[in-house]
Amino acid sequence: MTDDHQLRVGKIRNGTVIDHVTGGQALTVLAILDIDGSGGEEISVGMNVPSDRIGRKDILKIEGRELSQEEVDVLSLVAPDATINIVREYDVAEKHRVERPEEVVGVLSCPNANCITTEREPVESRFAVLADGVRCAYCGTLIREAFADRIEVE
Numbered sequence: 325m326t327d328d329h330q331l332r333v334g335k336i337r338n339g340t341v342i343d344h345v346t347g348g349q350a351l352t353v354l355a356i357l358d359i360d361g362s363g364g365e366e367i368s369v370g371m372n373v374p375s376d377r378i379g380r381k382d383i384l385k386i387e388g389r390e391l392s393q394e395e396v397d398v399l400s401l402v403a404p405d406a407t408i409n410i411v412r413e414y415d416v417a418e419k420h421r422v423e424r425p426e427e428v429v430g431v432l433s434c435p436n437a438n439c440i441t442t443e444r445e446p447v448e449s450r451f452a453v454l455a456d457g458v459r460c461a462y463c464g465t466l467i468r469e470a471f472a473d474r475i476e477v478e
C-alpha cells in the first residue's frame with residue numbers, strides 16, 4: 325500500500341494533471357503554457373491514449389507546478405474538454421474544467437504581418453474569442469474554428 329504511488333507509473337506527487345486533452349494537442353498545450361522542459365520541470369505526456377469520454381485523448385502531468393484558472397482557460401481554444409486536476413501529496417485536491425475566456429491576451433500571434441502586434445512595438449496581442457474562432461482586437465484578422473493546428477504562440 326505504501327508503495328502504491330511508486331508502482332503506478334506516472335502518478336505525480338504535487339502539480340497539475342491536464343486530462344482529456346483533445347487527441348494530438350498535447351504539444352500545442354505545452355507551447356501555450358510556455359513549457360519546453362528546458363527549466364528542468366518533470367513532465368509526462370501521453371498522446372492518443374484511449375478515452376471513454378472523447379475517444380482518444382492526450383494527458384499531461386506537470387510535477388511541481390499548479391496552473392491557475394487564467395492559464396488553463398487559454399487551453400480551451402485547443403482542448404475544450406480538458407479537466408484540470410491539482411494534485412497535492414498524491415491526492416487530487418481540486419478538479420476543474422477549462423472555461424472559454426472572452427479574450428486571450430499575450431498568448432497567440434496575429435497571422436497578419438502588418439498587424440501592430442507583430443511589429444516591433446511593445447503591444448501585446450489581444451484576441452476576442454468568438455463562437456467559431458478568434459479575432460485580433462487590433463487589425464480584425466479572424467482565425468476560424470479550425471485554427472487549432474495553426475496556432476502560433478508568441
Ligand code: CTP
Nearest residue numbers: 334335336337341343385407409411414415416
Ligand atoms: N493523477 C496523477 N497523479 C496523482 C493523482 C491523479 O497523475 N497523484 C491523474 C490520474 O492518473 C488521472 C487524473 O490525474 O489521469 C485524474 O485523477 P482522478 O480524479 O483520480 O481520476 P478519474 O476519477 O478517472 O478522473 P476523471 O473523473 O476526471 O476522468
Ligand code: ZN
Nearest residue numbers: 434439460463
Ligand atoms: Zn492583428
